[in-house]
Amino acid sequence: MRTDDLITRERRMTALSALAIVAAITSFAVAACTTVSAQGDPAPSTADQPSTTGRASGPPGSDDGVLPEKTSAFDTDLPGIAKLDPALLKAVQQAETAMKKDGITMQVTTGWRSKKYQQELLDKAIRKYGSRKKALEFVSTPEESHHVTGNAVDIGPTDADDWIIRKGARFGLCQTLSNEMWHFELVTTPGGECPPMS
Numbered sequence: 001m002r003t004d005d006l007i008t009r010e011r012r013m014t015a016l017s018a019l020a021i022v023a024a025i026t027s028f029a030v031a032a033c034t035t036v037s038a039q040g041d042p043a044p045s046t047a048d049q050p051s052t053t054g055r056a057s058g059p060p061g062s063d064d065g066v067l068p069e070k071t072s073a074f075d076t077d078l079p080g081i082a083k084l085d086p087a088l089l090k091a092v093q094q095a096e097t098a099m100k101k102d103g104i105t106m107q108v109t110t111g112w113r114s115k116k117y118q119q120e121l122l123d124k125a126i127r128k129y130g131s132r133k134k135a136l137e138f139v140s141t142p143e144e145s146h147h148v149t150g151n152a153v154d155i156g157p158t159d160a161d162d163w164i165i166r167k168g169a170r171f172g173l174c175q176t177l178s179n180e181m182w183h184f185e186l187v188t189t190p191g192g193e194c195p196p197m198s
């Protein structure tokens with residue numbers, strides 16, 4: 001990774017030098033610098049994971065499962081909702097309807113995620129925490145994430161999380177990660193008991 005970083009830096013330096021020359025001999029310096037910063041942002045993740053990023057470039061979008069604010073479990077036109085396991089989706093929809101009667105409006109902050117989206121989150125966490133080992137305490141790999149298989153949802157805001165923690169088991173929904181009060185999975189039968197969290 002360090003080697004890749006160095007290569008990336010060298011490439012940037014080369015690009016910057018080239019642009020400096022361009023800037024000196026043309027009047028497009030401002031436009032050229034804008035181009036450099038736009039290309040520079042995603043470079044660390046592509047340098048870290050050249051094989052997994054593939055042809056897709058740029059940040060993850062709706063097709064990767066990114067959801068707009070205030071997404072409902074009934075927004076099945078969005079891939080992040082449509083690609084959830086059908087039984088989980090039905091349970092979340094039931095919970096949304098039931099908590100609305102209690103005066104709480106929930107939103108799905110994340111449902112299904114593509115491998116690319118999950119990898120992007122992991123890459124961000126590695127940059128934030130400084131090591132892959134530490135980052136993996138907070139973010140799963142694309143191979144292990146239950147979001148990637150469509151078997152997990154993240155719900156907000158906090159009062160909606162609290163509602164599902166108290167009443168979600170009637171639909172089979174349980175909090176499964178002790179350090180994520182917003183993360184729910186279909187891991188019990190409706191009306192059953194939630195298993196211990198990991």
Ligand SMILES: [Zn+2]
Pocket residue numbers: 110147152153154180182183184
């Ligand atoms: Zn989650």
